Amino acid sequence: MIIEPFQYFSPQSLDEAFEILSEHHGEAKIIAGGQSLIPLMKMGVEVPCIVDIKKIPGLKAIELSKDGLGNVSSIKVGALVTYNDIEGSNPVKKNLPLLAKTASGIGHPLIRNRGTIGGSLSHCDPAADLCATALALNARICITGPGLKTRSISADEFFKGPLETDLQDDEILTAVEFPVSAMKMGYDVQKLTLGHGDFPVFIVSVSLHNDGKKFTDIAIALGGVGETAVRAGECESLLNGRESITDEDILEVSKMITEKYDPPSSAELSHDYTLDMLAVYTRKALINAVQMVTG
Amino acid sequence: MMEAVLERQHAKSHVSEPRIDARERVMGLAKYTADWHVKDMLYARIFTSTVPHGIVKNIDSSEAAKTPGFVDMVSCLEDSTLWEAGEREHVRRVFADHVRFVGDCIGAVTATTRIAAKKAASLVSVQYEELPASFNIDSTLGNSNLKIWDNGNTIGPLKFEYGDAEEEFRNSQVVMERHYSTSRLHNVPLEPAISLAWWDGDNLTVVAATQSVHGCRNGIAKDLGLLPEKVRVIGYYKGGGFGNKINSMNYDLIAAICSRRTGKPVMVEYSREDEFINVHGRWSTDQDLRIAADRDGRINAVEVKANCDIGAYTRHMKRGHFIEGPEHYYSTEAWNAEIYGVYTNTPATGHMRAPPGPQSAFSVESLVDEMAYELGMDPVEMRFKNYIRHPNSGKFTSNGFEECITRGAEEFGWKQRWKRPEKQNTRRGLVTGVGVAIGSWHSGLGHGEAIVSIDSTGVLEVNTGVVDIGTGAKTTMALIASGEAGIPFSDTRVIWGDTETSPFSVGESGSRTTGFTGTAVREAARQIRSDLLSIGEKVHGISSSKLEIKEGNLIHSGNGNVISSVRELMHASGNGRITKSVTTEPALKEGEERFVFAAHFAEVAVDLETGEVKLTDYLAYHDSGEIVNRLTAESQVQGGIVMGIGMALTEKLLISKTDGSIENPSLLLYRIPNMAQIPKIKVFFTDTIDPYGPKSLGEIPIIPVTAAIGNAIFNATGVRLRNLPFSREELLRELKGKK
Ligand SMILES: Cc1cc2nc3c(=O)[nH]c(=O)nc-3n(C[C@H](O)[C@H](O)[C@H](O)COP(=O)(O)OP(=O)(O)OC[C@H]3O[C@@H](n4cnc5c(N)ncnc54)[C@H](O)[C@@H]3O)c2cc1C
Secondary structure, eight states: OOOSOOEEEOOSSHHHHHHHHHHTTTTEEEESSOTTHHHHHHTTOOOSEEEEOTTSTTSSOEEEEEOTTSOEEEEEEETTOBHHHHHHOHHHHHHOHHHHHHHHTSSOHHHHHHOBHHHHHHHTOTTOHHHHHHHHTTOEEEEEEGGGEEEEEEHHHHEEETTEESOOTTOEEEEEEEEOOOSEEEEEEEEEESSTTSOEEEEEEEEEEEOSSSEEEEEEEEESSSSSOEEOHHHHHHHTTOSOOOHHHHHHHHHHHHHHOOOOOOSSSOHHHHHHHHHHHHHHHHHHHHHHHHO | OHHHHHHOOOOOOOOOOOOTTHHHHHTTOSOBGGGOOOTTOEEEEEEEOSSSSEEEEEEEOHHHHTSTTEEEEEETTTOOOBOGGGOSSSOOBSSOSEEOSTTOEEEEEEESSHHHHHHHHHHOEEEEEEOOOOOSHHHHHHOTTOOSSTTOSEEEEEEEEESOHHHHHHHOSEEEEEEEEEOOBOOOOSSOOEEEEEEETTEEEEEEOOSOHHHHHHHHHHHHTOOGGGEEEEOOBOOOOTTTTOSSOHHHHHHHHHHHHHSSOEEEEOOHHHHHHHSOBBOEEEEEEEEEEOTTSOEEEEEEEEEEEEESOBOOOSTTOSSOSGGGTBOOSEEEEEEEEEEOSSOOBOOOSSTTHHHHHHHHHHHHHHHHHHTTOOHHHHHHHHBOSSOSSSEESOOOHHHHHHHHHHHHTHHHHOOOOOOOOOOSSEEEEEEEEEEEEEOOOOOEEEEEEEOTTOOEEEEOOOOOSSSOHHHHHHHHHHHHHTOOGGGEEEEOSBTTTSOOOOOSSTTOHHHHHHHHHHHHHHHHHHHHHHHHHHHHOOOGGGEEEETTEEEETTTOOEEEEHHHHHHHHTOOOEEEEEEEOOOOOTTEEOEEEEEEEEEEEEETTTOOEEEEEEEEEEEOSSOSOHHHHHHHHHHHHHHHHIIIIIOOOOBOTTTOOBSOOSTTTSOOOOGGGOOOEEEEEOOOOOTTSSOOOSSGGGTTHHHHHHHHHHHHHSOOOOBSSOOHHHHHHHHHHTO
16 A cells, blocks of 8 residues: 555656656656565655656667668667566567576566566665666667766776665666677576575576687676676776686686675575575576586 | 265266355455445544553544544443454453553544545554563463463463373384474465444344354444344355454444444555554474374374464463364374463464364474484375374274375375485586375265245345355255256355354364254255155155156156256145255264364476575375365365465564564565466375265365475475575575585
């Protein structure tokens, strides 16, 4: 039950949305899928005014950009694209399989029908699935502000802290852009949850390329182990540029991860266990990713 | 009358009808209590104790009263109504002045809207004189200053024994001793507690989410000092209860009290959090078991010593029976049980699907498994050797246990799938294993009432006091009547769920509806058929002994020809509606015992690196006598097993160590299993015919589940888990320890 009354607006354009946001400055919250905002309001967080952006055209598209040779060079996913849409999009499955796989593993079907990429990244839960994968895939966040002024920043700069981003009160996240590489790629996402479909305790999202000679662009993104999702840079450099990656290398990296990062414990899972699991899940993700390119 | 029932030797039923109210439920047309809107209706919200144990000294409602929409407040300071069904051993008030757990109900605020009621209730401030409190069994047993109840903080011991256990333990070749524990659980019905009440002079009407309209009426009448006929309880549609909507509930009384004070209809509605805290769940157990066997696998004796955390109040009716059941699984020389209920300053406990059944089966069925492996025996063989053939004295009315075990093992492919556990050499990947557990449960006989009639158009009407809490009872009653009277199911109507219009029924608890009320329905329908045959004789001049009623037609039994439809017959007779009102009181003969039996088989896959357990296959084989409706019977079994899966793998009420409050009163944190965790569950029934008709079914399916899964985990890994729910962390620790 939401106890406090609130105003509800459903603007038809970005312009109109910014008008409402400025009129209710500091009091208004954007609502997309509502899968985080509504639960918060039910828990008693007061939101005097909600601005529903679902009627604004143009925020639901998945757009491909191509390079001079006609190869896909990047994909722009509109803020309102749901997890389900991502999971079902052929261009995403083909060019950004890690994104598709991540989306398909979020929560339950009901959540995936409504939750949006824009909402997930703006909400910025440190353990959210898409936050980790956005980092692993070097996503750029496209933002529009009053006067339709646009800017774009890297996911890394965008995530500021738990439930805190670089978005200003009067800005809207409009899309997320992912670079696409033509190189052979390997990827995996692994997470520890308390139960099937529950929010991750932590998540490991891995992406890597292989140009036929060596491994490049190793990305190991972790969620749930700190204030925001993070990239395990030192561990990545250990593997970057290698001609081969062995089980021993992976074990070493997994161990290193547990020395640098600290997953949370809970009434049900002790710290010893979650730390052990961080190594296990990192190893699983890396092994799967490496196997994809080495066959 | 009984002779008629005893004569029945129906072949195994292949009837499989969807519930008659399936459409309205799925389409949202079914009117649940929360869907009722009565003119001028007000909303009440309870406010509860913030301390685990204390005496209420003062209540300040001045802030609450300022809330727009506030109408009234009632509390323990002015209302001392007792709730008899709320605590079986002591006196419990609807509004506690002596609060015994965080969440104990102190009073209620009535307001014009749900939101105003919730807001106002949150603003009531209560002062307490705090008392020493205990949040677990050990601290209750070890604290002499503690007075949860004046006459002691425990119930018991309940002793159950036969044979000379000590002698058996002395003389048996192998003795094992183990400790097991189970956790506090919650029933988690989809529909949280709710009640709507209004008064018309001194007549009270309650629209209740109850498992029994008559039980509810009688309880309310008693507690409010009314004659039962002054109270009408309506209960048409329910979202489940699994035992926690049994009899009259405190929220029914609160709705009635608030309505009497305000002169308006009042709805009391619990949130999911209220439901977790204020409505009882399952008690936890701490059990020490001993088993004595011979090398050939013969079990000679079992000893059970247990303490059970029953919270601040126990709603369990049978005094002290907190561990019960396994004494009827096996034929042993001796059995010795000593059980205590231990009060703690935590929320109440009481009925939840086979109240003591699964806790008791878990320990005994795990221990028997441990003994089988100790003796190097196949666990199915061990069960087969020892399963109960006859009760200690007398005989079972029917016993399909053997079929459950042997046919179940065959259907599951046990012989091919079961392997002796090997030492795990690998450290990674998945390992699989299979487990078996058996169980039995009582199947009583008792008072049933029904009114069955046939009108001039040939439509059969069945009127019983069932509420259909989710069991499909309406459909079952209609099927019994239609089958017995010879009228098509599609021409059968049901009247139910209202004390004003329907005769008494025990309601849906204790697996009793089909047996108790169904017996009366069957007899009434038989009388209808017999009347129709007499009418046939009169109208057509053919001896009734040569007539039959089938599928709504009068038939010549000699040549099978249709003589007329029942509709034409009713018309030709010139009779109006024929009504049969029947009360049945079947009773077992001296020395007879009536039980249901089951054998369950599970397969799990365990991730050796993470300790995660995935249930990959499940098969249940049940003897519940004649099955009236396969579809709903199968659903009952699957539903019980799903609850058992929760108990085994995911569910646990987390009780705070500092104030005994529930730390996870939400579906986010208290995890019932979801579809992804549930394999396809195969259900089989034996062909057993019981002379007294269909046996019980609703409760037994949950009983063997936890042990079947635990035994499969052992078979997969060699690790024996003895605490519920099974913890992947504990499993992993043990796996590592073994290497
Ligand atoms: C039962 C359950 C299970 C879940 N399990 C998971 C899980 O396993 N993994 C996981 O990652 N998540 C999970 N979630 C959270 C889910 O992913 C949310 O959908 C997501 O966090 C928010 O997306 P949304 O579109 O619903 O956003 P909303 O709830 O509508 O908004 C969330 C926040 O983002 C802001 N916002 C939304 N869109 C924009 C925009 N375009 N521009 C600026 N600000 C915006 C809102 O103002 C709000 O503060 C779960 C949620 C539930 C209820």
